[in-house]
Amino acid sequence: MFGTAILWTHAIAGALWLGASASFTIAGLALVAGSEEQRSFVERGAGRINACAMLAAVLLVITGMLNLGRVFQLRAGSLSHAFLYVLGVKIVLYIAMLMTLGVAMRAIPAMRFELGRGIEGAAPRAMRTMLRVHIAILSMGGIAMILGLWLVGS
Structure with missing residues (x-):
């Protein structure tokens, strides 16, 4: 029962990150x-969405480690090479997604600094950066979720 709850929490954390x-x-x-709407979104909403994604990322790594420990225990420490390879790819994707999310989180303070100095186009520039980041996260996260389904079935 506990293992199932951890597995579902892991899947929900991944879906939450991709949903954000x-x-x-x-x-x-x-x-x-x-537009003023874009600036307002970047100043007020973007940070909350990024924080939600970061919370999901932290939850994802915690539940991922718990799941791996459970699988390791159930299989008496014997994991196939294919399983370890797919797991390695998922870990690399996670690190890349986390680093990419860091770019989005730094875009807001950088924008505020530019706005404080009167630099034109700060909000649209921050929005473009964060938009690219979230599209990249969606791409990598989609692959990670597919690989996760493979791991569950193996």
């Missing part, structure tokens, strides 16, 4: 560049 990135992407594509 998808929400950002949809909003980012819907807002007119340079």
Whole structure:
């Protein structure tokens, strides 16, 4: 029962992270560049979405380690080479996604600094950066979820 709860929590954390990135992407594509709505979204909403994604990322790594420990225990420490390879790819994707999310999280303070100095185009520039980041996270996260389904079935 505990193992199933951890596995579902892991899957939900992954879906939450991808959902946050998808929400950002949809909003980012819907807002007119340079508009007041875009600036308001970047100043008020983007940080919350990034924080939600970061929370999901932390939960994902915790539940991932718990799941791996459980699988290792159930299989008496014998994991196939294919399992370890796929797991390695998922870990690399996770690290890349986390580093990419870090870029999005740094874009907001950089934008505020630029706005404070009166630099034009700070909000649209931050939005473009974060939009690219969240699209990349969606791409990598989709692959990671597919690989996760393979791991569950193996």
